[in-house]
Amino acid sequence: MSDANSAAKEKMFAELKAKLVEWLSLDDVMPEEIGTDDALFGQGLGLDSLDSVEIVVMLQREYGISTKDISRKKEVFTSVRTLAQYILDNRTE
Amino acid sequence: MTNVPLSARRGNKFGISFFHWALKVFGINRPCEFVWVICLYYVIFDREAVKAAMPYVRRRFPEAGRLRKMWYVYRIFVSNGQALVICAANVKSNRVSLEFEHFERAKQYLESVPEGMIIITSHFGNWQTAMTNLQNDLGRPISFLMQPEQNGAVLEALRHNPAQDKMRVISTDSEMGGMLEVMEAVRTGHVVCIMADRAMNDRTSEVRFFGARARFPYTAFFMAAKLGCPVIPLFVVRKGKKHDILKVSFGKLIYPVLRGEKNAAEIMSPYVGEYVRELENKAKQYPFQCFLFQDVWDFKTEKT
Incomplete structure (x- = not known):
C-alpha cells in the first residue's frame, strides 16, 4: 500500500470518528477514544439500530453516498475501518 | 421487564386447531362467543396476564373497584381473543x-x-x-x-x-x-x-x-x-x-x-x-x- 493511500485512510479514520461523535451526539465519547477496529454496534461503541439510520443519512449528506445500495451491505457497518473503506470506494463528494 | 409480548405465549396448537375447526363448522360468531369461556381460565389463573393488563385498566377506569377492574380485564382478554379468531377466520375465507x-x-x-x-x-x-x-x-x-x-x-x-x-x-x-x-x-x-x-x-x-x-x-x-x-x-x-x-x-x-x-x-x-x-x-x-x-x-x- 502506498504512503499516500495509507495517509488518506488515516485521515478518513479520524474524520469519520469526529463525524460519528457529532452526528450521533455521543456527548461522553471523544473521537480519539473510538478504536478503528472496534465494533460500532453491540459490545463496542454500543450503537443501536436507530444509529444505523443516522449513519446512512450522514454518508448521504457528507459524502454523497447513495442509500440505495448500502442498506444491503450491513458488513460496511462493522467498524470505522470498514465504513471508511466504503466511503473511499464510493464517495461522490 | 420482559420483551416477549404476552399474546405470543398464550394458546397452544390444540387450541388453535380447535378454533380453526370451529370456524369451519360454525362461522365466526359461535367461536367468538366460546372465547368468553376460554378467557375465564386466563383471568382466574394467569396472574402474569392480569398483571400486564391492569396498569391500563387502572388508568382507564380509575373510579372502578377491584372486582369491577377484574371484570374489565376479563372483557379485554375476550376482545383480544376474538380479534385473533376473526383474523384466523379472514385468513381462511375472507369473511371480514x-x-x-x-x-x-x-x-x-x-x-x-x-x-x-x-x-x-x-x-x-x-x-x-x-x-x-x-x-x-x-x-x-x-x-x-x-x-x-x-x-x-x-x-x-x-x-x-x-x-x-x-x-x-x-x-x-x-x-x-x-x-x-x-x-x-x-x-x-x-x-x-x-x-x-x-x-x-x-x-x-x-x-x-x-x-x-x-x-x-x-x-x-x-x-x-x-x-x-x-x-x-x-x-x-x-x-x-x-x-x-x-x-x-x-x-x-x-x-x-x-x-x-x-x-x-x-x-x-x-x-x-x-x-x-x-x-x-x-x-x-x-x-x-x-x-x-x-x-x-x-x-x-x-x-x-
Missing part, C-alpha cells in the same frame, strides 16, 4: 369486510409521491386483520416491521394472502433491527407498518396518556423525520356486536422534523404525543379493544 374512515388521507399522499410512508399501528382492536388486507386498497407493497415469531397470526394471514408477493416482514431481530430495510422499503415506495405503542428499548419519548406521564417509542417518528415522509396512525376497531365488520380509521398525517439542540426523545415527543392523543381517544371510545399489556406509566423499570 372493512369500512374505511379518512382513507383518503393516506391514499392522496401516496398518489402524490413515488416514495412510501410509515403507518403506525397499535395493539388495538383487530389490527392484525386490517394490516394484512391493506395492500389492495393502498395500491402499494407493504412491509411489516415486527418480531416474526411473536406475531403468528399476522404471519399466518400473510401466508394465505393472494397478494403475499407484495407483502413482506422485516424482522426487528435482524441486524440493526431491520432499520436499513425500512429505509430501503420507504425509498422504493413501500408502505411500512410499525407498531408504536409498546416500547422494546429505551428509545422512548415522554408524553401524557390518561392524565399521567407515560413512555412511548419514537422509532417510527424518527425514521420518518430522517426519510422525509409522513407517519399516519391507523386504528382498527370492531363495532357493536358484529364480528365481521371492522372500522379502519386513518388519523391525521404527522410530519416529524428533527431540529434544534435537544435530544431525539424530546424533539420527537410532540409527534409521539399526537399519536398518543388519538390512541387515548380510541381507548375512551372502545375501552376493551386496547391491548397495551405494558405499563407505559412505569418510570422505574429500565427497558433494555
Whole structure:
C-alpha cells in the first residue's frame, strides 16, 4: 500500500470518528477514544439500530453516498475501518 | 421487564386447531362467543396476564373497584381473543369486510409521491386483520416491521394472502433491527407498518396518556423525520356486536422534523404525543379493544 493511500485512510479514520461523535451526539465519547477496529454496534461503541439510520443519512449528506445500495451491505457497518473503506470506494463528494 | 409480548405465549396448537375447526363448522360468531369461556381460565389463573393488563385498566377506569377492574380485564382478554379468531377466520375465507374512515388521507399522499410512508399501528382492536388486507386498497407493497415469531397470526394471514408477493416482514431481530430495510422499503415506495405503542428499548419519548406521564417509542417518528415522509396512525376497531365488520380509521398525517439542540426523545415527543392523543381517544371510545399489556406509566423499570 502506498504512503499516500495509507495517509488518506488515516485521515478518513479520524474524520469519520469526529463525524460519528457529532452526528450521533455521543456527548461522553471523544473521537480519539473510538478504536478503528472496534465494533460500532453491540459490545463496542454500543450503537443501536436507530444509529444505523443516522449513519446512512450522514454518508448521504457528507459524502454523497447513495442509500440505495448500502442498506444491503450491513458488513460496511462493522467498524470505522470498514465504513471508511466504503466511503473511499464510493464517495461522490 | 420482559420483551416477549404476552399474546405470543398464550394458546397452544390444540387450541388453535380447535378454533380453526370451529370456524369451519360454525362461522365466526359461535367461536367468538366460546372465547368468553376460554378467557375465564386466563383471568382466574394467569396472574402474569392480569398483571400486564391492569396498569391500563387502572388508568382507564380509575373510579372502578377491584372486582369491577377484574371484570374489565376479563372483557379485554375476550376482545383480544376474538380479534385473533376473526383474523384466523379472514385468513381462511375472507369473511371480514372493512369500512374505511379518512382513507383518503393516506391514499392522496401516496398518489402524490413515488416514495412510501410509515403507518403506525397499535395493539388495538383487530389490527392484525386490517394490516394484512391493506395492500389492495393502498395500491402499494407493504412491509411489516415486527418480531416474526411473536406475531403468528399476522404471519399466518400473510401466508394465505393472494397478494403475499407484495407483502413482506422485516424482522426487528435482524441486524440493526431491520432499520436499513425500512429505509430501503420507504425509498422504493413501500408502505411500512410499525407498531408504536409498546416500547422494546429505551428509545422512548415522554408524553401524557390518561392524565399521567407515560413512555412511548419514537422509532417510527424518527425514521420518518430522517426519510422525509409522513407517519399516519391507523386504528382498527370492531363495532357493536358484529364480528365481521371492522372500522379502519386513518388519523391525521404527522410530519416529524428533527431540529434544534435537544435530544431525539424530546424533539420527537410532540409527534409521539399526537399519536398518543388519538390512541387515548380510541381507548375512551372502545375501552376493551386496547391491548397495551405494558405499563407505559412505569418510570422505574429500565427497558433494555
